[in-house]
Amino acid sequence: MDTKADPSAIPSGRGKAVDEAAQVAGLGDRHGRGWGPRNTAGVAIASSMRFERICHDYGKGAVLDDVSVAVEAGEVLCLLGPSGSGKTTLLRIAAGIDMPVSGTVWIDRKRVAGDGVFVPPEKRGVGLVFQDYALFPHLTIEQNVRFGLTGVERNTAREQARHMLSRVGMEEYANAWPHQLSGGEQQRVALARALAPRPGILLMDEPFSGLDSRLRDSVREGTLGLLRETRATAIIVTHDPEEALRVGDRIALMRDGCLVQHGTGEELFYSPVNLFAASFFTELNRFATRVVGGRVETPLGGFEAPGLSEGARATVCVRLPDIVVEPWSAKGEGLAGRIAGRRFVGIAELLELFVEGYEEPVRARARAGTLPPGISDVRVRVGAGAQMVFPG
DSSP: OOTTTOGGGSOOOOOOHHHHHHHHTTSSSTTSOOOOOSSOSOOOOOOOEEEEEEEEESSSSEEEEEEEEEEOTTOEEEEEOSTTSSHHHHHHHHHTSSOOSEEEEEETTEEEEETTEEOOGGGTTEEEEOTTOOOOTTSOHHHHHHTTOTTSOHHHHHHHHHHHHHHTTOGGGTTSOGGGSOHHHHHHHHHHHHHTTOOSEEEEESTTTTSOHHHHHHHHHHHHHHHHHHTOEEEEEESOHHHHHHHOSEEEEEETTEEEEEEOHHHHHHSOSSHHHHHHHSOEEEEEEEEETTEEEETTEEEEOTTOOTTOEEEEEEEGGGEEEEEOOTTSSSEEEEEEEEEEOSSEEEEEEEETTOOSOEEEEEETTSSOTTOOEEEEEEOTTOOEEEEO
16 A cells, blocks of 8 residues: 555554664664665754843743853754753743843844844744644644745745655655654654754754653664754753763753853763762762861762862762772772672662761662672772862
8 A cells, every 4th residue: 555645554653573673773763764865954054042141030030040151053052951940941032932031142143132132933043843843733744844944935845845854764754644653753753844944053842852762862863963964053952961961062051040061061071060060960979078188088088179178068979980899809909898789780780888987878880790799898999080079
């Protein structure tokens, strides 16, 4: 049966084991379909965007408080943070859906919001991909993609829509309806619709959060590849730090409406500005202490405390993988410890340890197979330079 002629013949998208295996292998979605040929999507004229001292509220306290951040042309910026941090509000202000209470938004060198200026969404040259994809249920897939191609001759619009659907591997579903597609397929269509008009900036609000973990990886990598190919500027909202590290050229970490830190993934992960930034990306062991003689003492040893005054309170943090756990040796380096619990989690083991002189367990993460089964007595030490010392 010709699926193009009869949309009812299109598969429902409920995957089978063989399709999931293809997806995990990176061959496509859970139907085994790929993302179409590379270097065929067309190139957008990327724009930059800059937020200057943005403040906003909905009448119940500040949602955004003096936020300044920029995304360069062709760059992918991830707005990262917990729920209620102001990420989506900043995206809505970027799109022109909301007007900031104060502050200025620039696209390239043009002011689009602030100082009495407000450019509506349809004149900003931005594309939008919402969390629920927002496909029109009464329009076919092709008609959904053509929706944003206003002012384009009908045949040209149809050709552009088909071309973009082909690039995301969905051309054979042009005559289908949104309800006949799986979540991953709907995400592809939403992406095709947003990119078809060649926007200077693409705005995406948690676009992968509704997908299961296996499908999320496949769709996310395909989306990132398409963004690179079209050279579009993108701002992506996410609450998932791993996702931000994987897709963002730069990350803007937010909390309670404020910008905490802005930089590359490496900068935020290895040089967090405070305890919140450090703990957002990974689990930590935390030790409360005070500065004595320019150093801080913890159950895992003493460390330098640069920049902190004598007698000041401090929190010393160590990531779980940065704690080295080795079989006991009387001549080894580190502290004597005992394994109180261990749990296999795939390529790693999560360990709970007790060290001499400390009543609380210390957590560590070791590569699976590095510690013999049944071992109890171990040596524990912190990897060189792995500790982080924060005030308070």
